[in-house]
Amino acid sequence: MSRLLIIAEHDGRTLNQSTARCVACATAIAPAALDVVVLGSDTGAVAAQAAELAGVTAVLAVTNAASGSALAAILAPQVAALAADYDYVLAPSTTFGKDLLPRVAGLLGVPQLSDVMHVIGPRTFQRPIYAGNAIVTVEVPPGTKVVATVRGASFKPVSGGNTAPVRAVDVAAPLPTHTRFVELRSGKSDRPDLQTARLVVSGGRGVGSAENFSLLYKFAERLGAGVGASRAAVDAGFVPNDMQVGQTGKIIAPELYMAFGISGAIQHLTGIKDAGTIVAVNKDGEAPIFEIADIGLVGDLFEIIPEIEKRLR
Amino acid sequence: MQKIIVCLKRVVDYNVRIRVKPDGSGVVTEGLKMSINPFDEIALEEALRIREQGKAQEVVVVSIGPDDAQQQLRTGLAMGADRAILVQTTAELEPLAAAQVLHRVVEREKPELVLLGKQAIDDDCNQTGQMLAALWGRPQATFASRLELSESSATVTREVDAGLEVLQVDLPAVVTTDLRLNEPRYVKLPDIMKAKKKPIETLAIESLGVDIAPRLRVTRYEAPASRSRGMMVKNVDELVAALRDRGFVA
Numbered sequence: 001m002s003r004l005l006i007i008a009e010h011d012g013r014t015l016n017q018s019t020a021r022c023v024a025c026a027t028a029i030a031p032a033a034l035d036v037v038v039l040g041s042d043t044g045a046v047a048a049q050a051a052e053l054a055g056v057t058a059v060l061a062v063t064n065a066a067s068g069s070a071l072a073a074i075l076a077p078q079v080a081a082l083a084a085d086y087d088y089v090l091a092p093s094t095t096f097g098k099d100l101l102p103r104v105a106g107l108l109g110v111p112q113l114s115d116v117m118h119v120i121g122p123r124t125f126q127r128p129i130y131a132g133n134a135i136v137t138v139e140v141p142p143g144t145k146v147v148a149t150v151r152g153a154s155f156k157p158v159s160g161g162n163t164a165p166v167r168a169v170d171v172a173a174p175l176p177t178h179t180r181f182v183e184l185r186s187g188k189s190d191r192p193d194l195q196t197a198r199l200v201v202s203g204g205r206g207v208g209s210a211e212n213f214s215l216l217y218k219f220a221e222r223l224g225a226g227v228g229a230s231r232a233a234v235d236a237g238f239v240p241n242d243m244q245v246g247q248t249g250k251i252i253a254p255e256l257y258m259a260f261g262i263s264g265a266i267q268h269l270t271g272i273k274d275a276g277t278i279v280a281v282n283k284d285g286e287a288p289i290f291e292i293a294d295i296g297l298v299g300d301l302f303e304i305i306p307e308i309e310k311r312l313r
Numbered sequence: 314m315q316k317i318i319v320c321l322k323r324v325v326d327y328n329v330r331i332r333v334k335p336d337g338s339g340v341v342t343e344g345l346k347m348s349i350n351p352f353d354e355i356a357l358e359e360a361l362r363i364r365e366q367g368k369a370q371e372v373v374v375v376s377i378g379p380d381d382a383q384q385q386l387r388t389g390l391a392m393g394a395d396r397a398i399l400v401q402t403t404a405e406l407e408p409l410a411a412a413q414v415l416h417r418v419v420e421r422e423k424p425e426l427v428l429l430g431k432q433a434i435d436d437d438c439n440q441t442g443q444m445l446a447a448l449w450g451r452p453q454a455t456f457a458s459r460l461e462l463s464e465s466s467a468t469v470t471r472e473v474d475a476g477l478e479v480l481q482v483d484l485p486a487v488v489t490t491d492l493r494l495n496e497p498r499y500v501k502l503p504d505i506m507k508a509k510k511k512p513i514e515t516l517a518i519e520s521l522g523v524d525i526a527p528r529l530r531v532t533r534y535e536a537p538a539s540r541s542r543g544m545m546v547k548n549v550d551e552l553v554a555a556l557r558d559r560g561f562v563a
Contacts, residue, residue, distance in 0.1 A: 011475070071480070072443065073452055095473040099455045102408070102440035106447025111409045111528040114438045128537070129436050130331045134340050137533040144528060178483040179452040182468065186476030195474065199561065223562070231492075241458070241493060242476050247437075248492060250474065256561045266330070273540060277559055279552070294543035295555050307549040313563050 002122065004031035004088035005060075007079055008038045008050050009096045012068070015049040017196045018092030018150075020157030023053050025150040026090055027158065028119035033057045037082060037169075039075050041068035052160040059166045069181035070096060076103035077173040083108055083145065090116075093149035093251075094195075105147045112147045113138055117154040127151075131247040132270035152195065153253035153274045186242075191217070194243065197226030200254040200275075202245055203238070204230035204268075206261020206282065206301060210238045216260065219305050222312060228252070230262045246271035260301040264289030281305075314425035314462070314484065316371045317360040320415060321389050322350040323382040324435045333536045340534060349385045352430020354392075356490045358497040359460060360428050361393045368462050371395045373422060377414055379403050383513055390508035391500040397511070398422075402518040402525065408436075410525040412444035417521040419449060424485060426467070431456050431489040442489035452482035456491045 004026050009016035019036065026034050034057045036050045043061040050059045060082070066074050079100070083089050089104065091097035093115045105112040118126035123140045125148065140146045194200065201220040207213055213229075220227045228245040229238065245252055247267040253274035260281050262268060269292055272278060280293035281301050290296040297304065325331055326346040333340055349357070360372045374389035376382045377400040386397035400414055419427060432439035446453035454460075454469035458477070461468045462484075471478045472491045482488075518525060546552045556562045 072455075073446075076447065095456060095471075098439050099443065099453070099473075102443035103447045103453065105409065105440070106412060106444035109409070111407050112438075112440055112444075113529070114440060124532075130325075130340065131434065131437065132537055133331050134333050135535050135537050136531050137535075139530040139532055141528070141530060176450075176452070178486075179454075180481045182479035182481055184473075184476060184478050235493075240476070241472050242474065256556075256559075273537070277561070278540070278543075279556070281552075290545070291542055292540040294540075295552060296543065296545045297547075297549070297552050298545070304549055304552075308553055311549065311553045 001032040002087045003033040003085060004029060004035065004090065005082060005086040006034070006036045007089070007091040007097065007100065008036050008046060009092050009094060010038065010040065010046040012040055012042055013045055015046050016092070016094070017157050018094050018152045019050065020053055021152040021155040022090050022092050022150045023055055023158045024155040025116060025119060026088070027055045029088065029122055031088060035060055037062060037079070039064070039067045039078055040070070041065050047166045051164040051166050052162050054158040054160065054162050056162055056164040058164055060169045061166055062169050062171050066175050071179050071181060072100040072103045073179040074175050075100055076107055077175060078171045079104045080107040081171050081173040086145070088146045091149050093151045097149045101147060101149050108145065108147065110145045110147055112149070113140070114149050115151040116148045117151045128270070131267050132273065133266065151251060153251045191220060192224065192226040194226040194228050194245070195250055195252055197254055199223050199225035199256045200228050200252060201225045201258045201260070202228035202230070202262060203233055203260050204262030205232040205236060207233060207238060213238055215302065215305055219309060222309060226254070230265070230268050259289055259293070260305065262289055263287045264292070314369050316373060316422060316424040317363060317369050317426045317428060318419060318422055318424040319353065319357045319360045319372060319374050319389070319394065320427070320429035320441070321353045321357065321374050321376045321385050322433045323347050323376060323378050323385045324350045324433055327351050327434060333534045337533045337535055347381070347384070349388055350430050350433045352432060352434070352490055352492070354497045355492065355494050356428035356430055357389055357392055357394065358495045359490060362495065363462060369426070373398065373424070375400070375415065375418055377402060377406060377411055377518070386513055387508055388500060390511040391504045392498060393504070395511065397513040399513055399515045400518050400521065401515050404525055406525050407527055407529060408438045408440035409444055409528065410523060411441050412448055413523045414518065414521055414525070415441070415445050416448040417523060419445070426484060427487045429489055431491055442487050446487040449487070452486040453489070454480050454482050454486065455489045457488050458491050458493045460488060460494065
């Protein structure tokens with residue numbers, strides 16, 4: 001009877017959608033028990049949201065004043081203590097999960113799988129290497145705890161409607177004081193979140209400047225889309241790094257991805273290959289982005305975007 | 314501080330497009346250009362800048378790999394590292410084993426700071442730094458885009474999904490580097506000549522008492538499913554019509 005634990009990602013108020021994607025991955029593993037743990041200084045609201053996720057057996061609420069800012073050094077000993085009762089420990093392959101889970105695996109002395117993108121069997125998984133240029137099938141031998149991060153773009157979030165029981169759990173683990181949260185500076189905007197948006201408009205080096213990106217923001221607002229960028233645009237300083245789409249940025253799977261002035265370096269394509277429909281607009285008809293685009297148009301984005309807007313009803 | 318350790322992994326060069334072997338047994342690496350993992354190169358650059366500001370005495374580069382990994386350590390020395398340690402093995406280590414080996418080196422060298430890339434561009438695991446911090450019982454600051462040091466602590470700006478997070482960690486600590494921390498310097502010819510005189514110590518991995526046997530079984534390598542080329546439209550009217558057909562715009 002296998003038991004699986006998912007570490008919920010949240011900001012203290014709202015459960016991150018990456019958790020529902022982890023549950024989808026866990027469902028494919030089909031454990032006897034599928035629990036979600038919410039660690040935080042105030043877990044009530046998030047635990048209630050986790051309890052709604054389809055397929056969840058129980059939610060563990062581990063409340064500790066020290067867990068407020070989700071520091072890996074603080075959370076890892078708590079997760080490692082809980083992990084004793086589980087055969088699987090999963091976390092989303094977001095910066096939260098990537099930071100935390102290897103520390104958990106290190107404390108447990110077990111190997112970790114990163115970026116699980118497909119469940120082949122209960123102990124057999126696929127994950128990308130070399131920036132997605134190769135896919136490996138990895139087996140975790142019997143008797144070894146499965147500790148893995150889950151690539152969100154590869155799994156659709158499970159639906160709600162469940163009413164799993166929420167249990168308050170005390171974890172007795174000594175917590176360090178050597179790591180302190182100072183601040184979070186977020187480029188918060190009213191636009192849909194890049195990682196969960198249904199539509200994404202994205203710009204590359206071809207956009208030319210930070211000022212020119214306003215054209216994309218305006219267009220995205222019209223569509224109700226999130227806005228992304230290529231690494232080239234981020235490195236050129238047009239936009240902040242949290243907008244970067246690609247292997248070293250965010251890996252996303254929107255229903256529609258519209259790439260303007262993006263040539264399509266392999267590391268960018270890795271970040272969008274699970275998108276539903278990819279539209280590419282680029283001046284260079286030879287740009288690699290056209291090799292994978294569902295709809296391509298060769299032309300000047302500064303002429304084309306206003307033309308599209310004119311035709312929207 | 315006295316000492317910074319920088320971990321350098323030897324990987325297939327960033328500009329080489331790798332191919333999967335037809336029999337699915339691995340990727341073709343024979344004869345390819347090898348380099349320092351780019352994230353590790355950024356880590357080394359940061360360590361050198363800290364030393365050049367007079368905030369550290371010594372920068373030691375460490376690699377785990379075959380004899381040929383001396384090439385990458387030599388490059389590190391040419392960039393400016395003071396000395397190098399090669400933990401020799403022809404085996405490919407999983408991140409946990411690499412972290413255990415590095416932990417042994419760290420116990421011996423007692424650095425105040427360990428810098429390494431957030432991930433290696435071959436296995437893309439993004440684990441080794443965090444695992445080392447766990448084994449060592451010290452703080453970690455991953456995905457660093459800015460690092461400021463004081464006597465006993467480091468203030469690190471981290472690139473996270475929600476934006477930029479700032480942490481303060483007590484030293485000693487492990488910091489993993491992201492792309493925007495710095496731009497590594499180019500190696501100049503005189504530095505390459507000078508680096509030939511700098512010491513590379515080699516340690517047999519067996520002497521460290523770490524079980525490096527793989528704990529996971531990789532059974533198959535394959536090329537990714539590729540998206541196929543779609544259609545080209547001639548003008549904006551056709552583009553909007555195609556989006557309308559798919560229900561994306563009204």
